[in-house]
Amino acid sequence: MTVEVKVPILPESVADAIIATWHKKPGDAVKREENLVDLETDKVVLEVPSPVDGVLVSIVKQTGDSVTSQELIATIQEGAAVVAAPAAATPSPESRVPSPGSQDQAPSVRRIAAETGIDPATVAGTGRGDRVTKEDMLKAQSAPAPAAAPAAPSKAVATTAAASTAISVPAGARTEQRVPMTRLRARIAERMMQSKNSIAMLTSFNEINMKPVMDIRKKYAETFEKVHGIKLGFMSFFVKACTEALKLHPIVNASVDGNDVIYHAYQDIGVAVATEKGLVVPILRNTDTMSLADVEKGIGGFAKQAREGGLQLEDLQGGTFTITNGGTFGSLFSTPIVNPPQSAILGMHAIKERAVVEDGQVVARPMMYVAISYDHRIIDGKDAVLFLVAVKNFLEDPVRLMLH
Secondary structure, X not given: OEEEEEOOOOOOOOOOEEXXXXXXXXXOEXXXXXXXXXXXXXXXXXXXXXXXXXXXXXXXXXXXOXXXXXXXXXXXXXXXXXXXXXXXXXXXXHHHOOOOOOOOXXXXXXXXXXHHOOOHHHOOOOOHXXXXXXXXXXXXXXXXXXXXXXXXXXXXXXXXXXXXXXXXXXXXXXXXXOOOOOHHHHHHHHHHHHHHHHOOEEEEEEEEEOHHHHHHHHHHHHHHHHHHOOOOOOHHHHHHHHHXXXXXXXXXXXXXXXXXXXXXXXXXXXXXXXXXXXXXXXXEOOXXXXXXXXXXXXXXXXHHHHHHOOOOHHHHOOOOEEEEEHHHHOOOOOOOOOOOOOOEEEEEOOEEEEEEEEOOEEEEEEEEEEEEEXXXXXXXXXXXXXXXXXXXXXXXXXXXXXXX
């Protein structure tokens, strides 16, 4: 029986997807739930599993093709694997031994392989059971090209991602690489231009004395991790502080829809996570009901899924407010861009010891600059500044968070 493989139903916010990587070729045996192909949308990479055991008969859509919901991409002959196997040529003794890391690759390994052209079967795996890890692939990518490889012409232009990693660049050569944007990067560019062109964006700044929060972390970090199984970070304090501040200033939690302002009676906060392909913003929902431990576990889970390519579309949809932390990369000051249709975003930055005046005395304190960018069409400067002051007050006196 021939079974059709179709594109999963995509959410309304996702118009189409791109065939990123086929993991099987016609004639290959497939198992039920085994990943056949990766589809890249403007938000996440989706895996399409085989619906049955059998043999892949045909591939209708090739790598790079654009596809839509429920579009046919391949066909499988159900139950044909047992029949097809004896007909195959007898493998040589060498081919019976799988190469290290050649099976059950993680999504991050497959994506790096697709982008760089590096075959995981040629990479020595350091993971459990000699499986290839993401770190192994990155090391292989950064390894120098073999000396025997011919040098590329000085004016060579690489036109694909695979070619860009394979090219050998002589010292002093003037080369160029042309690599198409990924769907995620193109979507990020589109959203940033949408924000710039459709929002009257303004940014206000303040600074926060992080000593009270740092004292709490120092005192309770070990107990917190022992009880909850996760480390106590700064982001959970900021999420809870922003949640309380949004309740005090609901206009910052609102959004514009045409000539209407939509006020949200809940706080769904997006936390920006950097990945190899670009920035994604998974959403923590109903943060008002979450404890610090809940927030830390949510952020940790999203970060792991983002690195391994396991984020789902629903993880990235919605949100009433966003927090981004450029401080993890050393940023001291920035103006974050609002993520439409939201109306505001908070930017965290690096913590630096600075001289401040307390009770008439100059003392050193760990200080962080914070920024709020907001849609000036509905949020007045007063509201934005008062929101930022509320966040500052909650963090400089964390007992306020417990007392709401």
